[in-house]
Amino acid sequence: MPLAGRVAFITGAAGGLGQAMTTAFAAQGAAVALADLPARANQLAELAQGHPRALPVELDVRDTVSIRNAVQATVDGLGSLDIMVCNAGLNVRKTKLLDATCGALANARSSIAPLVTPESARQAPCVARRRSAAGCAL
Numbered sequence: 828m829p830l831a832g833r834v835a836f837i838t839g840a841a842g843g844l845g846q847a848m849t850t851a852f853a854a855q856g857a858a859v860a861l862a863d864l865p866a867r868a869n870q871l872a873e874l875a876q877g878h879p880r881a882l883p884v885e886l887d888v889r890d891t892v893s894i895r896n897a898v899q900a901t902v903d904g905l906g907s908l909d910i911m912v913c914n915a916g917l918n919v920r921k922t923k924l925l926d927a928t929c930g931a932l933a934n935a936r937s938s939i940a941p942l943v944t945p946e947s948a949r950q951a952p953c954v955a956r957r958r959s960a961a962g963c964a965l
């Protein structure tokens with residue numbers, strides 16, 4: 828899938844893999860919404876400065892209203908939302924606390940659906956989810 832001109836929404840963008848994916852998407856010409864917890868706002872702002880079309884958005888993926896607001900801010904700020912990377916989560920190598928709400932993916936999908944624009948509808952929004960025994964993507 829060509830990424831140039833697309834808008835990617837990456838949850839957990841302030842984390843290790845989120846930052847790496849942000850760099851990779853931006854290098855391929857995508858605009859990137861950097862979504863993470865409000866407590867990570869400083870890291871998001873710093874990360875956004877390194878990319879020409881990056882928008883920091885705060886969200887908690889356990890909260891439907893928060894997801895809806897972040898998706899709307901992305902559509903308002905970047906014009907669309909074509910790719911959602913559900914990367915936010917807990918890496919069990921970095922934390923012992925597991926507070927996973929896997930229903931958050933359904934929340935995210937239902938928040939995106941009403942916001943799909945005619946332009947982005949030419950190709951159905953792509954949802955990528957990360958998950959393995961090493962952690963749980965929310």
Ligand SMILES: NC(=O)c1ccc[n+]([C@@H]2O[C@H](COP(=O)([O-])OP(=O)(O)OC[C@H]3O[C@@H](n4cnc5c(N)ncnc54)[C@H](O)[C@@H]3O)[C@@H](O)[C@H]2O)c1
Binds near residue numbers: 838845889915
């Ligand atoms: N690093 C690995 O080797 C590895 C392996 C397999 C799976 N994973 C999964 O990949 C994802 C990213 O891994 P990482 O190593 O970058 O982890 P990380 O801890 O560096 O980053 C995770 C990010 O998710 C954010 N986050 C946590 N809860 C959130 C919430 N409720 N709402 C919004 N954001 C939230 C954190 O603030 C953080 O910025 C995780 O889901 C992890 O379980 C990682």
